Every structure is written in structure tokens, then in C-alpha cells.
Amino acid sequence: MRTPLESVIFHRAAADKEWLRVCSADAHQDSIDLDLPLRDDGLGGMQQVGEVEVVRHYTRLSTLNWDIDRGLYPLGSCTMKHNPRLHEAVAADPAYAAAHPEWPPQFLAQHHCIMRELAQDLAQLSGFEQVSLLPAAGAHGELTAVFMIRAFHLAHGQKDRNVFLIPDSAHGTNPASAAMCGFKCVQVTSGKDGILRLEDIREHLNDRLAAIMITNPNTLGVFEEEFSKIADAVHAAGGLVYMDGANFNAAMGVFQPGRIGADVMHFNLHKTFTTPHGGGGPGSGPIGFNRNLAPFAPASGDPRSIGPVKSWLGQWGMFIRAWVYIKTLGAAGLKEVTEDAILNANYIRKRLEHVLNLPVTTPTLHEVVFNDKNLPNKVITLDLAKRLIDYGFHPPTVYFPIHVQGALMIEPTETESLDELDRFCDAVEAVVAEAATDPAHLKLAPHTTPVSRVDEVKAAKDLDLVFKSTENA
Amino acid sequence: MRYSAITPSDRQKMLERIGCKSVDELLQSVPAAMRTRRMPEIRGPLPEASLLAELDEGKVPAPKVALVGGGLYNHFISATVNSLAARSEWVTSYTPYQPEVSQGTLRMYYEFQTYVSMLTGQEMANGGMYDGSTACVEAVLMARRLRPKAKRVLVSKALNPEYRRVLATYLQFQEVDVVEMPLDHSTGTTNMPADAGADDVIAVVLQSPNWLGVLESTANIAPSAFRIVVVTEALSMALVKPPAADVVCGEMQSLGIPVQLGGPTAGFFATAKKHIRSMPGRLVGRTLDRNGIEAFCITLATREQFIRREKATSNICTSSGLMCLRSAIHISLMGRKGLEEAARMSARAARAFLAVLEELGLKRVYSGTFFNEFVVDCSARPALGARLEAAGFLLGIPLDKHGHPHHRLIALTELDYARMPAIIKELKAHAHAA
Numbered sequence: 001m002r003t004p005l006e007s008v009i010f011h012r013a014a015a016d017k018e019w020l021r022v023c024s025a026d027a028h029q030d031s032i033d034l035d036l037p038l039r040d041d042g043l044g045g046m047q048q049v050g051e052v053e054v055v056r057h058y059t060r061l062s063t064l065n066w067d068i069d070r071g072l073y074p075l076g077s078c079t080m081k082h083n084p085r086l087h088e089a090v091a092a093d094p095a096y097a098a099a100h101p102e103w104p105p106q107f108l109a110q111h112h113c114i115m116r117e118l119a120q121d122l123a124q125l126s127g128f129e130q131v132s133l134l135p136a137a138g139a140h141g142e143l144t145a146v147f148m149i150r151a152f153h154l155a156h157g158q159k160d161r162n163v164f165l166i167p168d169s170a171h172g173t174n175p176a177s178a179a180m181c182g183f184k185c186v187q188v189t190s191g192k193d194g195i196l197r198l199e200d201i202r203e204h205l206n207d208r209l210a211a212i213m214i215t216n217p218n219t220l221g222v223f224e225e226e227f228s229k230i231a232d233a234v235h236a237a238g239g240l241v242y243m244d245g246a247n248f249n250a251a252m253g254v255f256q257p258g259r260i261g262a263d264v265m266h267f268n269l270h271k272t273f274t275t276p277h278g279g280g281g282p283g284s285g286p287i288g289f290n291r292n293l294a295p296f297a298p299a300s301g302d303p304r305s306i307g308p309v310k311s312w313l314g315q316w317g318m319f320i321r322a323w324v325y326i327k328t329l330g331a332a333g334l335k336e337v338t339e340d341a342i343l344n345a346n347y348i349r350k351r352l353e354h355v356l357n358l359p360v361t362t363p364t365l366h367e368v369v370f371n372d373k374n375l376p377n378k379v380i381t382l383d384l385a386k387r388l389i390d391y392g393f394h395p396p397t398v399y400f401p402i403h404v405q406g407a408l409m410i411e412p413t414e415t416e417s418l419d420e421l422d423r424f425c426d427a428v429e430a431v432v433a434e435a436a437t438d439p440a441h442l443k444l445a446p447h448t449t450p451v452s453r454v455d456e457v458k459a460a461k462d463l464d465l466v467f468k469s470t471e472n473a
Numbered sequence: 474m475r476y477s478a479i480t481p482s483d484r485q486k487m488l489e490r491i492g493c494k495s496v497d498e499l500l501q502s503v504p505a506a507m508r509t510r511r512m513p514e515i516r517g518p519l520p521e522a523s524l525l526a527e528l529d530e531g532k533v534p535a536p537k538v539a540l541v542g543g544g545l546y547n548h549f550i551s552a553t554v555n556s557l558a559a560r561s562e563w564v565t566s567y568t569p570y571q572p573e574v575s576q577g578t579l580r581m582y583y584e585f586q587t588y589v590s591m592l593t594g595q596e597m598a599n600g601g602m603y604d605g606s607t608a609c610v611e612a613v614l615m616a617r618r619l620r621p622k623a624k625r626v627l628v629s630k631a632l633n634p635e636y637r638r639v640l641a642t643y644l645q646f647q648e649v650d651v652v653e654m655p656l657d658h659s660t661g662t663t664n665m666p667a668d669a670g671a672d673d674v675i676a677v678v679l680q681s682p683n684w685l686g687v688l689e690s691t692a693n694i695a696p697s698a699f700r701i702v703v704v705t706e707a708l709s710m711a712l713v714k715p716p717a718a719d720v721v722c723g724e725m726q727s728l729g730i731p732v733q734l735g736g737p738t739a740g741f742f743a744t745a746k747k748h749i750r751s752m753p754g755r756l757v758g759r760t761l762d763r764n765g766i767e768a769f770c771i772t773l774a775t776r777e778q779f780i781r782r783e784k785a786t787s788n789i790c791t792s793s794g795l796m797c798l799r800s801a802i803h804i805s806l807m808g809r810k811g812l813e814e815a816a817r818m819s820a821r822a823a824r825a826f827l828a829v830l831e832e833l834g835l836k837r838v839y840s841g842t843f844f845n846e847f848v849v850d851c852s853a854r855p856a857l858g859a860r861l862e863a864a865g866f867l868l869g870i871p872l873d874k875h876g877h878p879h880h881r882l883i884a885l886t887e888l889d890y891a892r893m894p895a896i897i898k899e900l901k902a903h904a905h906a907a
Contacts, residue, residue, distance in 0.1 A: 007767060008580050009805050010587065019811035022549045022818065023891035029821040035842060036820060039714035044591025048808030051553060058802055062562035064576035069561035082476050083565045086521055092555065095532050097731040100541050102870045104862060110531040111734060124513035136603035136736065137791040139778070150646050176778035176788035181646050185783040223502045253509055254500055260507045270791060278795030279578035280568035280755065282737030307642035311544065311606035311635035312735030327524055328475055330517025336474040339496045343479065346499050347487045363502040386573065395571055417478035418487060444763070449573040451768040459760035459772040463749065465597055467587040
């Protein structure tokens, strides 16, 4: 059964429609004159929609989305795992949803208690001495760490240390965060086996080096086996080591970044700790760090603190979800999360390694990167990804990491069943078979979605970012 | 493990297929020297009912009345917003990089952009920021990109102190001087320096209504200045248009987002069309699909970190989509008339309550026009605030830690309008006992 493709809400709006009334009018208060300079532009052309239509509209819009509750969402380095309903129910409790940070502390005792325990648990898992929960998302955590690294070097009289080493496999947020603090980003190239070697960075180990940013396991899913060796060398050269914790789902109970050479790392509560992605946030990006960086942390109480990077306390609504998750699983459960995530990814790798090209054959942990090298008839990664949609799967991450041409990056996470993994692999096999038999059909995929391939060039050329109310006239 | 979908027999089957004896074998690429030797000390596992019981035990009763704002406001949120925004398709979807399977989220972002444009009176708006404090920072960073040679940022003393501190954090490593613009202590408005339009000024940053609740104006700022107006009480825009500005940015929390201890919320960011390529954050545009059907997608992504890396306009990736959705649903439900009504009720509640405080001999500190928040000098009744607090009635935010021992910043909303008689009764009872 198909409903018509729902457009944007403004087509449903009209000046004489009903609106939601909050409360009954009060004659005494309504007699008060409002000495305000009232706006006279009709609120920019805003009108009313009416409650029933609002419900229909947002329900219909929602059905145009793919979501993890429907099935596998195998985006690499995104850790799209099941988001427990329990977390949503707890976070919506008015005791937690309505609390205000300017209330006197006696009203916030439980909230602070939960935040303290969450910070301790994250420190336990990662091996860092301290954790700051404040940053609003992963990239924000990176930026906070970059500020701390700058402050550290300045405090040590090293104002000329302005180089950040960033491997070619890094997330785009890494160089963007470093650049926001004025650092010069130098890209370093990992080896053919996908591993960054000390030799690859040795020429940069000098008194200009501020820090290296390493994702571990990296975006190929490969563990950086020289991590400690590199960290020691970077430290010896006076630099610091930032670890991107996007792939922490592969680390719990297996290795502790804070004990193998990282000075600071961000967590993505919206990846590893299953707070929902919400169609692009909110996230939460706490950072863990060791003693050397502690004075520079936000709210460290030390005069050398960089200061706050966000108003108030951080993403409390995400903290309580992550706390419930950690309490639900305990240490053993979290280790099992990592083990199952690695098992699932390796199962997919094994099933697909003869179907797709595996550009790097080094053992991998929680994700695996294929590419389109051997696909026939000029079928490319994009075609394969789009066709998978017709088979009922969200595509993997495509064309990332950027150092693998035509990359197809798959991270199944631990919450997928064997049956779901098999169906996904069957679908990939079927699409690859189609590449040989019916490439034209594949090139036009998807065929089953509300809209087909979108003209992104037109979107950028004929910019239309805001609805013009004249359209309705 | 509660959320595992793999059974022990599946695990066996999978290991056999992979050609391994145990999961541990799959971990061999992590050298032994780097492996975790002892289990982390973490409480758990706790089954659902035990966990909920523990939470219930730890709960402290919330205040009965909390006239607390200061940048986060307790406004009405319909059950309809909570219900619609809780749908899995919104909650558990990813950033809409694959437009064919994300048209819901993409259409919502376009609506959010349009609503922000309507509220701010600006031509263009983005798909949201983390929160108001970082939106304000991003506005200053954008101004700096537009005026690379300028060195000073003029910041109003009445910009929310949380925002000022965040701005200071971001700017401390840049070659930028943050210059504080002082207050007129009689009106509570910002005294604008005569050289605000000078070449070496990156931007002038004002908040309206400002942190003390007073409306500001940009009318006296030289037209050559880059004016950033911050709005932390978004509902005010339903009645009062933000002052003329080059960027209007701020906090969307008042419109459909619970306070939740200050996060997550959503920031908004609006500006003129000519600045679009310097703008931070995600933008969603309307276009067509292959068959000529209306379709939406992320656009101008060449500004963003995943394409542009160190040359991006911002490092933002995951932002605040679900909170933007809540705002879009809330605004749609209320419509222009509903927002105006709620805004009038908030403003009237504040005036009704202020009149009672004045009856009790307390005085408003600043004379400038206010929306729903104001500062009162309580020195005539120094014990009143503490006495009310003990009864679970929060008489605003005490400003003693901001250097004003008897001043309190008091905010009211349409929810207080609805129960004004009870609030006044309680206030008077404690005032007379004091």
C-alpha cells in the first residue's frame, strides 16, 4: 500500500487553520498591556497546520527513512547498533528530562552521581586516568583535545609546535578539528598492509611536532600494531598522541588506549554506547586523558584549563542513556559486545572476500573495507550501494576511507543476528551477479525507494534551502 | 549479553566458517603487550527492573515551582511532539548521506531551515548546531573568515556568561582580542562603542533579549560593522523580531526541546544568502530526482569536513538532528498563532509576577524593555529567596556568584501563566511569614 509522497509541511499550512492552545485565557493577566515592539511581518509568513495534519505529515515523512529498528545499517566506523527502548524511556522521565542546570545542587544530586559513575566507567574501560563528559559530539571531543594539546605545548614554552600528523585513513573531522586551532595538518601514508609504521612518520619527529591523531583500530578495521612504538617515539620527540575513539566498539575489554600510549581520546556515546543517532545527532563526545593533560581539561579547576567548550554540563540526555547501557551489560557484557562485533565483521569478511575485492588483506577487527575493483561492466561502488537498497539493506559507507579507491566499508556491529548477516551477504552476492547480467538496471538503482537517484549537482547550483511562502499563493 | 543476537551455536558455526577455533583467535592482531589484562571494574549487569528500582530510589523531588531561565526555559511541550519524535524512523536513523532512504529526515531539515528563517527574518538558515553557545562561536568564526585581517571581537557583557566562557575558550588560541562592551546600569542594555564599525573589528556580538532579560537594539551600530545577534529565548521571536543583524543565531530549546540539564538541545544559525558559502553546519537543499520528482539532499557539502577536511568551514559532523525535529514538530503544531499566544502568555506572566514582587517592596533592577525575564533586587526581603527554596519554590537564579548579592534573574513562561494564582498565593504566604 502506497501513500502519496509527502512533501514539506508548508503545503498544508493556511492562515485560518487551528492551532494548539496551551492553557485557558486568564482575564486578569490578559488585561496587562504588553509594552513590546511587536513584529509586523506576519512571522515571516508562518501559518498554522492543525494537529491532525501535523501527525499525518511527520508520520508519513518518517516512513521515508531507513532506520536501525527495521534492519541492518552497516555503515563503517558509524557503529549503528540497536538502540534499546529502555534508554529512551528513562531519558524521557521528567526527573531527568526537565532538570535545569541552574537549580540548586540539592535537586541535582542524582544527576551528578550518574555523571560521576559514567565518567569512572569510561575511564575504567579506556585506561585513562580522567574523563570529561562535556563535549557535544565526537568532532567536538576532538576539538577539545586539540585545544588541550595547544594549551599543553604553550604551558611548556613550545609555541612553535604547530604540526599535526594525520594518517590518510583518518576521518575528515580530524584535520578539520586540528585546523580550527591553527595547526598545520601533515598527512602521513600508511603502508600497503593498512598499518601505519614508525618508519612512515620518522621524518616528522622534530620540534615542530605537536601531536599525531590515530584512529585505532583504523578505518580499515586494522589494529595499529605499532601504536605503542609510535607513541613512544612521538613522546620522545616532545609530541602528544591523540586517539580517535570512533572505533572503540572494537576495544572494550581487549585493549585500553590510555595504557598503550594515547594521551587523550574521545568516545562517541552515540556509537559505542548506543545512544541513538537521531538522523544526525545529538551525539555526545566525552574525552579521556592522562595526568599530563589533566590541568588543561575543561573545568579542571586549574588556571591552565582551556575553559568550557559547551554551555552547562554537556549532553546529559545522552549520559543517562549510556549509563543505563553500561549498567545493563556490566564489564563482562561490554567485552562480549566487542567480541561479537569482531566476530560478525569477520564473518562478513569471510563470506564476501571472494565476492568483492579485498584491497587490504591484513586481519581486521570490527569492520572490513572492500572495493569495486573487480566488478564487471564498469559497475562501481555507488551502483552496488544503491542496488542494495532494493534488496532491503541500507548501503555500507562508500568512498571512505579515502585512501582506498572505490571503498565499501562495512561495520555490522554485535547486535545483528547470523540470519541477518547471511541475508545481507546473499544480497551482496546477488547484486554482484547482476553486475554481470544486467548492469543497466543496476546503474539506475534504487528502483524501490520513494525517490530515485537525486540530482545533487542541481541542488548545489540552484540553491533552494528555504521554502518561499509565495509558492503556496 | 542482553543485546546479543548471536547464540552460542551460531558463534560456533561462524567460527568454523571463518576458520578459527575461538573469538580470541580473531583478536590476535592486537599484540599481547597491548592487551587488557584485567577486567575493568564496572557495576553490573543489572536487569531492567533492578536498574529502574535503583533509579527510583535515587530520585530527589523536583522543585514545585522553578522560575528559572538564564538561557534554558521551561516551556510547554505537547505530548504530540514527544510521541511523534519517538518514532524509530527518526530516533534510530543516521545522518542522511544516502538521500534515497533518508527523505524524511532531509525534508525535516529543510522545514527547520525555513522555520528558522521565518523566526529570525534572515534569508538563509542551516540545519542546526550543537547548541546556542557553539552556534555563537561559529558565528564569530564565520565573521573572522570574512574579515581575516581584523583582530577584535566586541562582546556584550550581557551575553549569557556560559556563552562568553565558551567563546573565550575557542578564541584563546587565535590572534583575536575579545573586548567586553559594558552595560548601561540603568537600562540593562549594552553600551555600544563608537568604533564598532572600524576595520579592525571582526564582529559585534549582542544578545536579545539579553542575559538580564532586556531587549537590545543594533540601530546605533555603524552599518559597516558585522552584527551577530544571539537569541537564547527563541519564543521571544514570535512577538519581537530580532534586531537587524548579519547573523542571528542561538538556542532553539524553548521551542519543543526539554531542558534536560542543558543538553542535548539544538543551536540555530541564520544569515544572508551572500554568506552561504562561508556558513558552518549542514545544509539541505531541494532538487529533483532522476525522474523529475521533488527530492532533497545535503548540499554545499564542499564546505564540510568529510569532503574538505582541514579546509572545511567547521569540524562539525554529528550535530543535533533529533532536537531540530522536535522544534520543527513543535512549531508546526503551534503555528504562528500558537507561538504568538504562548509568547504573549509568557510575557504577561512575567509582568503579573513582577507586579506582585513590587507590591512586596522588591524592585526591578533594569528599566529596559523585557520579554519574559527580569532581574529583581531582593535586598528589601533578604531571607525570602532561601525561605522559598526550602519550600521547593525557586525564585529565579541568584546572581551572587555574578557579583550581585541580592539580585535574582527570574523567568516565567506560559506554563506559569497557567498557574499564576497558585504561584502568587505561595509567594505571598512565604513573604508574609518572613
